[in-house]
Amino acid sequence: MKYRTVGNSDLQVSVLSLGTATFGGGSEFYKAWGETDVHQAKRLVDIAIDAGVTLFDTADVYSRGLSEEILGKTIQGRRNKMIIASKAGFRMSDQKDDIGATKKHLVHACEASLKRLGIETIDLWQLHGFDMLTPLEETLSAVDELVQAGKIRHVGCFNYSGWQLMKALALAGEHHWPKYIAHQVHYSLLARDFEWELMPLAIDQNVGSIVWSPLSAGLLSGKINRYSPVVEGSRVATLGARTSMDDAQFYDLIDLLQSLADEYERPVSHIALNWLLQRPTVASLVIGARNETQLMQNLSASDFNLTNEQITLLDKASHKSAPYPYWHQRSVYRERNPSPV
Template sequence: MEYRTLGRSGLKVPALSFGAGTFGGQGPLFSAWGDTRVEEARRLIDICLEAGVTLFDTADVYSNGASEEILGEALAGRRDEALISTKLGLPTGDGPLDAGASRLRLTRGVEAALKRLKTDRIDLLQLHAFDAATPVEETLAALDDLVRAGKVLYVGASNFAGWELMKSLAAADRHGWPRYVAHQAYYSLAGRDYEWELMPLAADQGVGAMVWSPLGWGRLTGKIRRGQPLPETSRLHQTADAGPPVDDERLYRIVDALDAVAAETGKTVPQVAINWLLRRPTVSSVIIGARTEEQLRQNLGAVGWSLSPEQVAVLDAASAVTPAYPYYPYWREGGFRQVNPPLV
């Protein structure tokens, strides 16, 4: 397994990490993702650790906390072999104190997560969303206290807009508080919006991307084909409305390109889609999920090899989309290109 530095920090993380969103199976969204219990989770973690996948990502809202509980149980006796990443900030209840990133919410949330995870520290704590109702100074000062107490080692963000992330980084620099070293963001061949602003920001500020849903909410598994109905077993029947929309014709164009590259490389469609992400600027780790050992082993096959420049160009062209203002391609031409060279 390849290891990479997480943003501008000293933390080394595996190029692939494991997402525990399939653990627990509670609620309409997460029950569609999976219903992995402790024994199954322990076996999946065995396979991950054997392959060098040492980073496990979860959140307090995943199956109402059950994901954290199962991950903690499954890591019992080998906690020091793993890195645990969890997230908080999204609503966990209907009360006024059940959401956000206030000092009270962060303090309570971390204590509760530590108990569920059965650990004395969270290696990477990420805010699941920006809290516009709480001053960033309050949020960052609370995170600083948690780091100083040894309950959190590194901090990051998730699903932030560019200005939200930059405002937080600037405040951290101004006061000497811990900076976000990671940004967990959606990025895939079917969803390349990350490249427009968040990627240049991450490159400039030293923030490593932890990519979630690298297969575009299940659209890039190889099961969706032009002119064919959605497979009955696809979780998109339950979760399609929850993920970012994708134009059908563009999706089929991407899948056609993935099929062609998969045939050339002898790899599977998901392996090609994940490998493409691993070569993108600022990507520190791609989070893979799996409900079965077979799915996990297939996803692990995305590392240890590289796409050729020609194959990358084919996938780039098939997935290209015109960015919104002010990121139009023509801004990258002529003099604009000289002062703003593209990252990719």
């Protein structure tokens, strides 16, 4: 396993991390992700730790706290081996104000997460979404109080737009509040929107990128190709997966991934994950697993490196036209606006 420092911080994490949205299955939505119980979770965590994984990612909203509770029962006796990341901000009950990034909600959410996890400090606490109805000053000052109280070690965010992240960083700097060291983002060969604005921002401001759904909900797992369509009842079939590619480009990309996988004698998923690990700012990829087989298959995806030529082939196969204003910046004024990759 390899390790990287997250943004402008002293936090070092494994380049592959274990996502725990599969823990619990507390609703029909989360059952489509997985229904891992405590016994199974302990086994998955054992396997991950043995492979060198240090970062374990959860959120209070995952099965309304059940994921945190189950993860908490796996921590006992090995807290020093685990970096715990959680999130807050999504609705947690039917109470009107049990949502958002207000001070009231965040303080309550943090304390509830700590109790469910059975720990004193969350290593990386991430705002699960941008709250446009709450002044950002209120949010960041509340985070500062939680850091000062020792309940949070580092803070990050999830799915922010460029202006939202930059505003948060600027306000934190102005008021000497803790800055976001990490941004958890959706990024894969099928979802490269991150590269247009958020990656350059992360490079400029030294914010680490933690990638969720690096295999695009299983579309890049190798199970789906020209001859094997999406299986009914699978997570992809139940929840769908976001991609703007048409079928022709998608299957051409899958063909290329398969040829590279054959060359390396590895699963297709390894090629897709390794491509991500070569991208600027990427600190860790969050991989989920319903079972031991899925987890063990992907834990060795970081022990090789694609060549520059192979990366270029994958870049071209997954290319999408730039949106405005980036197509203008990188054509008319390309000399002063190079691609971050």
